[in-house]
Amino acid sequence: MTATHRQANGAHKAAIRQENEHLILAAAERVFADYGFKGATTARIAEIADVPKANVHYYFSTKEMLYRRIMEDVCSHWLDAAMTFDNSANPAEVLRGYIEAKMDLSRARPHGSRIWAHEIIRGAKFSSDYISTTVKSWLDSRVVVLNRWISEGKMDAVEPYSLMYMIFATTQHYADFARQIEIFNNDAPLSDAQFAEAKENVVRIILKGVGLS
Amino acid sequence: MTATHRQANGAHKAAIRQENEHLILAAAERVFADYGFKGATTARIAEIADVPKANVHYYFSTKEMLYRRIMEDVCSHWLDAAMTFDNSANPAEVLRGYIEAKMDLSRARPHGSRIWAHEIIRGAKFSSDYISTTVKSWLDSRVVVLNRWISEGKMDAVEPYSLMYMIFATTQHYADFARQIEIFNNDAPLSDAQFAEAKENVVRIILKGVGLS
DNA sequence: TTTTAACCTGACCAAACGGTCAAGATAAAT
DNA sequence: ATTTATCTTGACCGTTTGGTCAGGTTAAAA
Numbered sequence: 001m002t003a004t005h006r007q008a009n010g011a012h013k014a015a016i017r018q019e020n021e022h023l024i025l026a027a028a029e030r031v032f033a034d035y036g037f038k039g040a041t042t043a044r045i046a047e048i049a050d051v052p053k054a055n056v057h058y059y060f061s062t063k064e065m066l067y068r069r070i071m072e073d074v075c076s077h078w079l080d081a082a083m084t085f086d087n088s089a090n091p092a093e094v095l096r097g098y099i100e101a102k103m104d105l106s107r108a109r110p111h112g113s114r115i116w117a118h119e120i121i122r123g124a125k126f127s128s129d130y131i132s133t134t135v136k137s138w139l140d141s142r143v144v145v146l147n148r149w150i151s152e153g154k155m156d157a158v159e160p161y162s163l164m165y166m167i168f169a170t171t172q173h174y175a176d177f178a179r180q181i182e183i184f185n186n187d188a189p190l191s192d193a194q195f196a197e198a199k200e201n202v203v204r205i206i207l208k209g210v211g212l213s
Numbered sequence: 214m215t216a217t218h219r220q221a222n223g224a225h226k227a228a229i230r231q232e233n234e235h236l237i238l239a240a241a242e243r244v245f246a247d248y249g250f251k252g253a254t255t256a257r258i259a260e261i262a263d264v265p266k267a268n269v270h271y272y273f274s275t276k277e278m279l280y281r282r283i284m285e286d287v288c289s290h291w292l293d294a295a296m297t298f299d300n301s302a303n304p305a306e307v308l309r310g311y312i313e314a315k316m317d318l319s320r321a322r323p324h325g326s327r328i329w330a331h332e333i334i335r336g337a338k339f340s341s342d343y344i345s346t347t348v349k350s351w352l353d354s355r356v357v358v359l360n361r362w363i364s365e366g367k368m369d370a371v372e373p374y375s376l377m378y379m380i381f382a383t384t385q386h387y388a389d390f391a392r393q394i395e396i397f398n399n400d401a402p403l404s405d406a407q408f409a410e411a412k413e414n415v416v417r418i419i420l421k422g423v424g425l426s
Numbered sequence: 427t428t429t430t431a432a433c434c435t436g437a438c439c440a441a442a443c444g445g446t447c448a449a450g451a452t453a454a455a456t
Numbered sequence: 457a458t459t460t461a462t463c464t465t466g467a468c469c470g471t472t473t474g475g476t477c478a479g480g481t482t483a484a485a486a
Contacts, residue, residue, distance in 0.1 A: 012453070016463070034335050039251030042444060052465050057445060114334050120393045121327050122247050131396045139397060156421075162414035165394065166383045173382030180333045181378065183344045184352060201375035208369075209422030225483070229433075255474060265435050270475060 021059050023049045025073065028066050033111040036118035037067050037126070071119065071127060074112040075134075081105050083138055087145040091154050092212040094145075095167075096203050102171035103199045113175035139164060156211035163210060170202055234272050236262045238286065241279050246324035249331035250280050250339070277339075284332065284340060287325035288347075294318050296351055300358040304367050305425040308380075309416050315384035316412045326388035352377060369424035376423060383415055 027049035031040045042063050046053040060066040082105050085098045106113055119127055139161075146160040174181065174195070182189050190198065207213045240262035244253045255276055259266040273279040295318050298311050319326055332340055352374075359373040387394065387408070395402050403411065420426045 016453095020463090035251050036249050036331075037252070038248050041442080043442080053444090054446085054465055054467095055463085058463075058465090061445090063444065117330065117334055117389065118249070120390050121330060124392050124396065128392075128396060131393060132400070136397055158418060159410055159414045161397065162411045163418065165386055165390075165411070166379075166415060166418060169382040169386030169390070170379045173378055176330065177333050177378075177382070179337050179341075180344060183337065183341060184349055184374065187345070197372055198375045198378070201372045202379060205371060205376065205379060205419065205422035207422075208424070209418035209420075211421070233433090254472085256472085266474090267435050267437095267476085268433085271434075274475090276474065 017059075020051065020055065023051060024056055024059055024066070025070065028070055029073075029111045029115065032067060032070055032118070033114040036122060037063075038122075040067075042066075068126060070115060071130075074115055075127075075130060077109065077112060078105070078116075079134075079138075085142050085145075087142075091149045092207055095207060095210075095212065099167055099171060099203050099206060100199060102167065103174060103195075103202065106171055106173075106175035107195060110175035110178055113172050117172070117176045154212075158210050163206075167206065170206075174198065230272075233264065233268065236264060237269055237272055237279070238283065241283055242286075242324045242328065245280060245283055245331070246327040249335060250276075251335075253280075255279075281339060283328060284343075287328055288340075288343060290322065290325060291318070291329075292347075292351075298355050298358075300355075304362045305420055308420060308423075308425065312380055312384060312416050312419060313412060315380065316387060316408075316415065319384055319386075319388035320408060323388035323391055326385050330385065330389045367425075371423050376419075380419065383419075387411065 024045065027047075028040075028045045030048060031045045034040070035044075040063070042056050043053050045066070046056045049056070056066070060069065082098075082102050084101055086094055089097075119125075124131060142164065143160040146155075146163065149155050150157050150160075174190075178189070185194070204213070237258065240260075241253075241258045243261060244258045247253070248257075253276070255269050256266050258279075259269045262269070269279070273282065295311075295315050297314055299307055302310075332338075337344060355377065356373040359368075359376065362368050363370050363373075387403075391402070398407070417426070
């Protein structure tokens with residue numbers, strides 16, 4: 001390979017690194033989603049990523065570091081996509097937009113939701129700090145908005161945390177319990193049309209349930 | 214020990230067996246709830262049950278058999294307590310009773326709910342038969358009832374499966390995500406009063422959401 | 427009292443586990 | 457052309473894993 005074929009400034013090496021890290025992270029996301037931290041094995045991650053196990057440890061020194069990286073990726077993605085709780089518009093539109101965004105995220109990235117579920121069920125050993133700071137701040141600020149809407153008589157006087165938990169639970173159920181839903185749906189994954197109907201139903205029931213329709 | 218001190222007909226041996234099986238099952242429920250099937254270890258189960266590891270294998274030949282037994286226990290308990298979907302009364306009372314029963318079960322036996330969550334997230338490898346037969350039959354029969362109520366104009370024309378999934382998700386969230394709720398509640402578990410308020414909120418929002426209040 | 431059947435467990439095993447390492451391959455810099 | 461830094465990987469290591477087993481204890485039956 002001559003100099004003219006090479007990319008400038010070591011771009012090839014960087015590309016290799018990016019490619020392999022991406023392969024390993026994608027495989028790890030699947031394996032951690034299926035088995036949780038303890039149940040996942042680096043051998044299985046390597047197998048799915050189609051790289052030797054030693055290569056997994058070359059890019060990510062330990063299983064815990066790989067797990068933490070995955071958690072960070074999942075969280076940042078969620079902060080971007082699922083925390084678009086714009087409080088400038090009217091309550092019904094805001095809640096509808098938020099619920100739809102969370103439903104879409106469950107559909108598009110179910111692995112992230114499942115990793116989160118594993119992590120919380122086990123007791124949030126790795127993420128309790130993150131939850132008690134970043135996530136709690138975000139949630140509390142939304143509760144303030146909800147309470148303002150309630151005091152302005154724009155919606156029913158529901159307990160805001162219960163409402164938020166209901167939205168968390170219902171939307172994430174379509175990712176975490178997708179296999180159960182699939183079985184109930186005669187062993188077929190929900191079609192796009194079925195999922196759209198489910199999404200609309202969730203929005204309708206919750207909006208009406210808090211007096212916003 | 215004389216004959217008069219002994220219990221009749223080998224009752225003592227049977228009692229020993231029952232006692233130890235119970236100890237091991239209780240410990241296994243906790244460990245499987247925390248780590249799922251793959252992540253759980255028989256050594257940890259033995260440690261929590263306070264019996265030698267070899268004794269765990271004396272009463273339950275393999276980890277898989279112990280897990281299946283736990284799943285059966287969890288399911289039968291749920292069938293008893295959480296499937297009391299009496300369709301003779303009026304819709305609002307029936308739904309309220311069902312939601313309250315599921316919330317109470319999440320509060321009283323969170324481990325069972327978490328084991329179920331692990332099992333489904335992983336793809337229901339051990340339980341897909343049970344879900345596609347017993348549970349699906351139960352669910353489909355309740356959907357028939359909901360559809361009848363809808364056609365009789367007693368409640369809104371919601372998609373019944375979406376509604377049932379919402380109830381599953383929201384009620385089980387209080388077991389599966391108890392740790393997250395605890396952190397949001399300033400690192401304190403929900404008090405009985407807080408839980409009662411949450412339960413009432415869930416009932417109110419769903420009943421109103423489907424036109425039953 | 428003797429026999430029998432069930433219970434108990436420390437010690438052990440092969441397999442799987444997370445992680446290491448030396449030695450080679452590749453490509454960028456000199 | 458040579459050096460240097462990064463990438464690659466089979467082989468390996470100490471530990472943990474699910475599971476076994478021989479030999480013991482206990483209590484019911486004969």
